[in-house]
Amino acid sequence: MDLENQQRVKDLTEKHGAENVVVLIGAAEAEAAGLAAETVTNGDPTFAGPLAGVQLGLRVFHAVEETFKSAVDEGVYDDQIGMMEMVLEVDEIIEEMEEIRGEFGKFND
Amino acid sequence: MSKKRIVHYINQFFGGIGGEEKADIKPEVKEGVVGPGMALQTALKDEGEIVATIICGDSYFNENLEEAKVEVLNLVKKYDADLFIAGPAFNAGRYGVACGTIADAVKNELGIPSMTGMYPENPGADMFKKSVHIIETGNSAAKMRKAIPLMASLATKMLHGEEIGSPEEDNYIPMGVRKNYFHDVRGSKRAVNMLMKKMSGEAFTTEYPMPNFDRVDPLPPVKDITKAKVALVTSGGIVPKGNPDRIESSSASKYGKYDIEDLGDLLESSHETAHGGYDPTYANADADCVLPVDVLRDLEKEGKIKELHRYFYTTTGNGTSVASSKAFAEEFSQELIKDGVDAVILTST
Numbered sequence: 001m002d003l004e005n006q007q008r009v010k011d012l013t014e015k016h017g018a019e020n021v022v023v024l025i026g027a028a029e030a031e032a033a034g035l036a037a038e039t040v041t042n043g044d045p046t047f048a049g050p051l052a053g054v055q056l057g058l059r060v061f062h063a064v065e066e067t068f069k070s071a072v073d074e075g076v077y078d079d080q081i082g083m084m085e086m087v088l089e090v091d092e093i094i095e096e097m098e099e100i101r102g103e104f105g106k107f108n109d
Numbered sequence: 110m111s112k113k114r115i116v117h118y119i120n121q122f123f124g125g126i127g128g129e130e131k132a133d134i135k136p137e138v139k140e141g142v143v144g145p146g147m148a149l150q151t152a153l154k155d156e157g158e159i160v161a162t163i164i165c166g167d168s169y170f171n172e173n174l175e176e177a178k179v180e181v182l183n184l185v186k187k188y189d190a191d192l193f194i195a196g197p198a199f200n201a202g203r204y205g206v207a208c209g210t211i212a213d214a215v216k217n218e219l220g221i222p223s224m225t226g227m228y229p230e231n232p233g234a235d236m237f238k239k240s241v242h243i244i245e246t247g248n249s250a251a252k253m254r255k256a257i258p259l260m261a262s263l264a265t266k267m268l269h270g271e272e273i274g275s276p277e278e279d280n281y282i283p284m285g286v287r288k289n290y291f292h293d294v295r296g297s298k299r300a301v302n303m304l305m306k307k308m309s310g311e312a313f314t315t316e317y318p319m320p321n322f323d324r325v326d327p328l329p330p331v332k333d334i335t336k337a338k339v340a341l342v343t344s345g346g347i348v349p350k351g352n353p354d355r356i357e358s359s360s361a362s363k364y365g366k367y368d369i370e371d372l373g374d375l376l377e378s379s380h381e382t383a384h385g386g387y388d389p390t391y392a393n394a395d396a397d398c399v400l401p402v403d404v405l406r407d408l409e410k411e412g413k414i415k416e417l418h419r420y421f422y423t424t425t426g427n428g429t430s431v432a433s434s435k436a437f438a439e440e441f442s443q444e445l446i447k448d449g450v451d452a453v454i455l456t457s458t
Contacts, residue, residue: 003125035251046250047145048123 001039006049009040013056019107023060024068025097028088033062034096041104057106062097064090113157113268116188117146118181118195118211120204123250124164132168132203136180139164145253149194152261157268161188167203174210181211182219190221192268197226197256198233200248205233212241222267226260227282234282242273243282322431337451340418342441344426344434345392345399345458346384347375356425358385364424364437366444369417374403386427387458399456418450426457 001009013021023040027033035045040058044051061068064085069077101108121131123144142150143162150159163184170177185193193215195208208225210233215223217240226244227234234243244263246256259280266273276283292299299316306313331337348356354365372379380396382389397403405417422441426434445453 003128031251046123046253047148048125048250050125052125052144053147 001036003049006051025062030092030096037100059107113191115157115159115192116190117162121166132166134166136165148257156265170207171203193223195225197246200228205231209233209237238282331452339414340450340453341421343423343456346382346425347396347400348383352383356383359428361424361429370419373406384425
């Protein structure tokens with residue numbers, strides 16, 4: 001995750017409280033999704049950005065995950081994301097996200 | 110006993126200062142840990158303490174190599190370090206060169222144990238793997254989590270002054286060091302066992318891994334050799350009698366360029382070989398058997414080639430490194446092109 005976005009997540013979390021922040025990820029590959037998810041839970045894995053060593057433990061989901069899918073309008077989802085869902089390695093992404101949440105998430109509800 | 114002191118070197122990016130736009134910053138020092146140092150410190154537990162972090166821009170370091178090295182060395186001395194850690198640099202080229210240069214200088218100029226980490230294809234790895242312990246890492250910072258425990262483990266050994274194991278045991282890039290030891294099975298038996306495994310398609314581990322040489326794609330064939338100017342180049346060590354440029358008999362550090370304009374044949378009195386890797390009797394008696402000037406003169410007369418280039422280039426291939434050979438060829442190939450040579454015959458021994 002680039003340094004500016006790390007700062008944004010950090011600022012928003014300070015403003016609203018970690019329990020009130022959800023991060024939604026749209027990365028096209030499992031590895032990239034996992035790195036972004038790790039950044040907002042366990043801290044920046046590259047130790048280069050503002051979230052280095054900062055364990056926010058935020059709730060984090062990928063746009064292809066059921067939790068997000070079932071929370072939004074089905075028609076809009078199909079229009080906007082349906083196509084991508086067909087071409088992405090959805091299972092791989094979900095597995096990666098679950099692993100990161102399980103290991104580093106503080107709000108596993 | 111007080112804790113061992115570690116100084117850590119990172120670039121502007123990992124120092125949280127900025128990306129490429131900040132790559133020209135001069136070395137600066139921050140007390141304690143910064144960036145990846147946090148992870149290193151956690152992994153090191155109480156084995157040592159990162160007392161200072163030196164941050165330097167990659168461009169600054171590489172463009173001001175000597176000054177930057179001195180500045181960083183002074184900072185390392187000031188903190189009375191027991192160990193110096195640079196990086197890891199993953200596959201970042203300039204960062205890798207900086208880490209290798211400074212880790213090498215700290216080790217060899219200050220006598221302080223030092224180490225770094227890189228992806229094996231980082232140019233810094235090739236330059237410094239023989240002089241510094243370089244932990245093998247993945248190719249991007251995304252692999253930091255895997256690199257840190259390996260760095261910390263080697264660092265701990267160095268801090269304790271423990272003997273460092275083989276590259277496989279301690280995860281560093283092989284330094285080209287050979288160490289004798291007694292094996293409980295004799296060599297011939299091990300070789301046959303390996304062969305048996307190979308023949309039955311089983312996995313086996315060689316005891317002498319070959320280096321990775323690049324492969325060179327052949328050029329398209331010469332369209333019309335009768336119109337070509339042909340040059341001779343040899344790694345067979347043929348030189349004018351007396352070896353005027355003292356080309357080494359092995360591990361050559363140079364090549365020679367010699368005029369053959371007026372020569373139709375290489376004679377025992379005019380040419381010999383400087384090569385130390387084969388029986389030179391026949392090459393000394395008739396150097397044409399390695400560098401066939403006589404045959405090419407015949408072909409020239411018969412019109413089979415347009416002409417033989419007036420200079421030949423020569424070195425000894427015996428023990429000469431691939432890097433030196435490449436450097437020689439890069440230089441004289443330009444001359445050959447400039448001289449309008451269309452084709453080169455490379456002869457070996």
